[in-house]
Amino acid sequence: MEKVQLQLPMSQEEAVGLLAKVSTPLLEWYDKHARVLPWRSNPEPYWVWLSEIMLQQTRVEAVLPYFQRFVEVLPDISSLADASEEQLHKLWEGLGYYSRIRNLHKAARQVVERYDGKLPPSYELLLDLCGIGEYTAGAIASIAFGEPVPAVDGNVLRVFSRILGCESDIASPQVKKAYRELLQEIVSRHRPGDFNQAVMDLGAGVCLPNGTPMCGCCPLSHLCTAFREGTQLAFPIKSAKKARRLEEKTVFLICNQEGVLLSKRPAVGLLAGLWEFPNVPLRLSREQAEDVLRQQGNLPIKIYSLKEAKHIFTHVEWKMAGYLAVCQQARWEGAVLATLDELEKIYAVPGAFASFKKQLLEYTEKGMG
Incomplete structure (x- = not known):
């Protein structure tokens, strides 16, 4: 994939310097405002993995009852691997995007065959499992295993495109890759999982995708290029989807x-x-x-x-x-x-x-x- 430089109103070095100031206020905010969620209270790798798959294209509030029921019926990866297709479809009924549960099932069988039923504690090895892409691998590796890697999803792209005033199209795979490389430089080495979850929470509850972001509540507004220039609603830049x-x-x-x-x-x-x-x-x-x-x-x-x-x-x-x-x-x-x-x-x-x-x-x- 061809390397892409982000369209920034500053140099790459200035961008890295700006982002280096993010971690401390972000984690202080997270310590006070983090959402209480079962997979955070118990960041067991299976729970983190399951929650991340369920949360793809689904709101947290909708996921919670499904998650609780799922882990009660299938408490570990081995039981997930042994479950029937009909049982899994019924547990997933109403969550939508059913390819997620099919891939989860295939990956569980891979984990049983390759790793004795335990998720591998490595970003690179996680990427090799069915249905686990770069974002999910980053989330699991950082939250469950403490590996200092970013987890770049839509919330993360929105938050940092506003902070940087970046005019690159976040729908582009090359742009997402450029963000991952940039954020790899500044993700907390001591609390990588909390850092990634803090950005997720900030994007979900403060740096909002629709409507005016709540900049008065944002711990990063003093660093934010879009806030300083009053251009929050101009970011992120995203090309239109193909008509359905x-x-x-x-x-x-x-x-x-x-x-x-x-x-x-x-x-x-x-x-x-x-x-x-x-x-x-x-x-x-x-x-x-x-x-x-x-x-x-x-x-x-x-x-x-x-x-x-x-x-x-x-x-x-x-x-x-x-x-x-x-x-x-x-x-x-x-x-x-x-x-x-x-x-x-x-x-x-x-x-x-x-x-x-x-x-x-x-x-x-x-x-x-």
């Missing part, structure tokens, strides 16, 4: 007295291996939906139109119409019939279908059909 592809679907809740039909998604691709309510491309009218049901061998007793729903993935947005069909014999090629109890306890249905699952339970409680 729009897909329309029609979802079918096909029920009988025993339960509801579920189909399993392909083993690869979006939401791989998860269960879903049968669906077809395109938005269908009621008449078209009835035709599809009959083609699958159903003779509906009643059909109810459902509230429409949408779900946004990274690169695609689903807009979904839905119908609940009560049938004497629920049928759909390749589908299985699940009781409502099994739907709650066994089958993992992704959040994309959460609205339809909720409507199913509401209809059931009303005793319709």
Whole structure:
């Protein structure tokens, strides 16, 4: 990868000198304001790793109950490696980005095979595990093992782009690499894990991504180029994402007295291996939906139109119409019939279908059909 120089309003030496002043006030602030989190109270490597994977693209408040349940059921890496795909999907249900749990499972098996079930205490060795990139390896190595390496995520890039007044595009891999090299010079050698977590907390609660940052509460405002020049909202510089592809679907809740039909998604691709309510491309009218049901061998007793729903993935947005069909014999090629109890306890249905699952339970409680 070609080396990139950050676009700074100062020399590289001046930038390093400025950043060298960050550690002391940052750690003093962190000692007073650090969020109390279970993986901080007990920075056991497995807990740190699991928390970092869960926190990717997910808020701390949403992660906490999932984390507690996960470590109660699977208390160590060996039990994670031995878990079934269905069990893992159910534990992860609702967190989204299911490739994370699949990679976590693969990496756990690698750790059992290579390191007797213990994470290797090395940034470089961690990078070699499935699903662990440079940020996650830096977080685990610094927090769990005290290795003085930076952990550079969106919060870190935002904080330091404002401090430096840096006009480089943080979406660029070369720019991220340049930041890592720069921060490697100033990460605390005595408290690297606290240093990285302090920057994360500062970015999450003070140097905010949306809206005006809370500069009056920031321990680094006296060092911040953007604060001094009143240009906080101009940073970070980030190129626009590619527009999401729009897909329309029609979802079918096909029920009988025993339960509801579920189909399993392909083993690869979006939401791989998860269960879903049968669906077809395109938005269908009621008449078209009835035709599809009959083609699958159903003779509906009643059909109810459902509230429409949408779900946004990274690169695609689903807009979904839905119908609940009560049938004497629920049928759909390749589908299985699940009781409502099994739907709650066994089958993992992704959040994309959460609205339809909720409507199913509401209809059931009303005793319709």
